[in-house]
Amino acid sequence: MLFAHKTRLLFFVLVALAVLSCTPCQGQAALLLEEPYGFFGIINPTGHNAIYFGRICAETPTKLRRCEPGELGSVIARYQGINNYDWIAVPLIPYLYSVDTDVQIPDRVNRQQVNLMRERYFETHLQQSLGEDVLRGNLVHGGWTQLLGTSYERRTYVFRFDTTPEQDDAVIEMLNARANQSHFNLFYNNCADFARQILNTYFPRIFRRSIFPDAGMTTPKQITYKLMRYARKHPDAHLQVYEISQIPGYRRLSHANKSIAESLTTTAYAVPIFLLNPYLAGGIFVDYLARGRFHMVLRNPEVIKPDELSTLTERTVPNENPASAKMQTPGAAGGDPPQIPALNTANPGLDGIRNTNE
Numbered sequence: 001m002l003f004a005h006k007t008r009l010l011f012f013v014l015v016a017l018a019v020l021s022c023t024p025c026q027g028q029a030a031l032l033l034e035e036p037y038g039f040f041g042i043i044n045p046t047g048h049n050a051i052y053f054g055r056i057c058a059e060t061p062t063k064l065r066r067c068e069p070g071e072l073g074s075v076i077a078r079y080q081g082i083n084n085y086d087w088i089a090v091p092l093i094p095y096l097y098s099v100d101t102d103v104q105i106p107d108r109v110n111r112q113q114v115n116l117m118r119e120r121y122f123e124t125h126l127q128q129s130l131g132e133d134v135l136r137g138n139l140v141h142g143g144w145t146q147l148l149g150t151s152y153e154r155r156t157y158v159f160r161f162d163t164t165p166e167q168d169d170a171v172i173e174m175l176n177a178r179a180n181q182s183h184f185n186l187f188y189n190n191c192a193d194f195a196r197q198i199l200n201t202y203f204p205r206i207f208r209r210s211i212f213p214d215a216g217m218t219t220p221k222q223i224t225y226k227l228m229r230y231a232r233k234h235p236d237a238h239l240q241v242y243e244i245s246q247i248p249g250y251r252r253l254s255h256a257n258k259s260i261a262e263s264l265t266t267t268a269y270a271v272p273i274f275l276l277n278p279y280l281a282g283g284i285f286v287d288y289l290a291r292g293r294f295h296m297v298l299r300n301p302e303v304i305k306p307d308e309l310s311t312l313t314e315r316t317v318p319n320e321n322p323a324s325a326k327m328q329t330p331g332a333a334g335g336d337p338p339q340i341p342a343l344n345t346a347n348p349g350l351d352g353i354r355n356t357n358e
Contacts, residue, residue, distance in 0.1 A: 027055035027168055028313060029202065030160035031195060032075065033224045035254035037154045044186075047257035049195040049220040050077035050095075052158065054313040055168045058089035060129045061147075062180050064172045072309055076175070078194035080184045081142035083134045087180060087194060090147050092309060094121050096156075096244065098149035105306040109152055109249040118148045151247050154254030157301065158242040159227055160312060167202050174201065192218040199227065203237075206230050221257045242311070243301045 034048040041047070057067040058074045062085060067073055075095040078087050097105045098117035106113065122144055127134075130144060137143020150156065183189050196207040196218055207226055209218055231239035246254060304311050 027053075027163045027165065028160050029053050029055075029163045029168070030158045030312065031199065031224060031227055032077075033157040033159065033220055033257060034150060035154045035156070035257055037251055037254040041255065045255065045258040046192075047154075047220045048077070049192045049223055050075050051195055051198050052092065052160075052312065053163075053168065053171070055163065055165070056089075056172055058091060061085075061088045061090065061126055062129065064089060064176055066168075066172070072313060076198075078182075078184065078189075078191045079142055079146050080182070080186075081135050081137060082144060082147070082182075083131050084182045085130070085180050086182045086184070087175065088130075088147055090126075092312070094125070094148055096149070096151045096309075097247070097306060098152075102307045102309065106247065109247055111250060114149055114152045114250045118145055121148055151244060152250040153246070154251075155246045156244040157224075158244060158304070158312065159224060160240045160242065161202070161227075161231065161237045163202060171198065171201055187217055190218065192220045192223050195220075195223050199223070203230060219257075219259050221259050221262075224257075241301045243303045245303055 030052040032048075032050040032052055034050065035041075036045045036047045052073060052075050054073040055067055056064050056074055056076075057071050059065045064074075064076075072092045074089045074091050076087055076089045079085075082088055093099060093102060093105075098114070098121050099105055100121070126144065126147070135141060135143035137145045193209075196209075199207045207223060209216060210222070228239065231237045302311075
């Protein structure tokens with residue numbers, strides 16, 4: 001009798017330990033939607049996509065590993081002009097702020113400060129791995145400055161979802177095994193295409209290239225819209241939306257992301273296209289009206305301050321700070337930035353998404 005009682009007690013203890021051990025097994029990754037900025041952002045207002053991983057860290061900028069306790073993960077994206085590398089991995093804090101720790105992040109910056117922080121971090125952590133001849137970057141060609149201090153350039157929206165250890169390990173194995181050689185093409189092999197490939201590792205066959213809209217091109221706004229649409233139909237993804245604000249002082253505020261059809265229809269491109277070929281202009285406009293309006297009004301997303309970045313690695317609890325994402329109504333004006341009303345009401349979460357393009 002005593003033996004049976006001890007056996008049952010041991011069984012319940014083992015079950016409890018198994019349940020507790022599964023709690024940290026849940027990890028997080030996120031699609032980063034980064035707004036366009038500057039002169040190039042006017043010419044090409046699509047913006048940028050990157051992927052944040054809470055459980056994947058950079059052993060070097062081109063080699064991945066599992067994160068150790070206390071590490072905040074890394075951001076991985078496809079870039080142009082980084083010594084012919086296809087993708088680069090950078091720890092979260094330097095990617096956003098060009099420093100090692102959150103206590104070093106300034107509240108306001110000027111151009112000289114940003115350049116100094118970037119150069120110090122690059123020389124200390126990246127130059128040996130990427131090579132001394134890697135380009136700094138300029139208005140026409142990208143360079144290593146794309147990798148550091150993005151929050152001095154633009155605002156970023158974070159679309160975080162849950163992952164499993166097996167999924168994260170599959171991404172590590174895939175990226176470490178394949179040749180990290182650039183085949184960058186702005187039209188058909190860009191940053192959003194890289195994000196699409198990574199997201200398909202977590203959500204197989206969901207993120208596909210579409211002929212309409214955007215003439216078969218993949219854009220950051222299009223990929224983000226598809227992730228939001230998927231999450232609405234699959235609440236177990238636990239999609240949550242956050243905002244990482246732009247640090248003032250270095251540049252003017254960034255502006256809203258646009259799709260290709262939206263860019264050609266709602267900007268100065270529309271006039272010369274119409275004059276050269278009215279039929280083409282009409283086709284682009286129809287494409288924009290029918291499928292190209294990925295207007296996302298993000299209502300009251302939680303703003304993550306520089307000293308709160310650990311929020312991105314915390315375990316998701318149901319109904320805890322749900323995603324605050326809502327699709328704009330069809331009659332809304334194109335090109336407006338995400339509207340974030342100063343309301344103090346409870347967030348409705350992904351139930352508030354209205355898909356206008358389905």
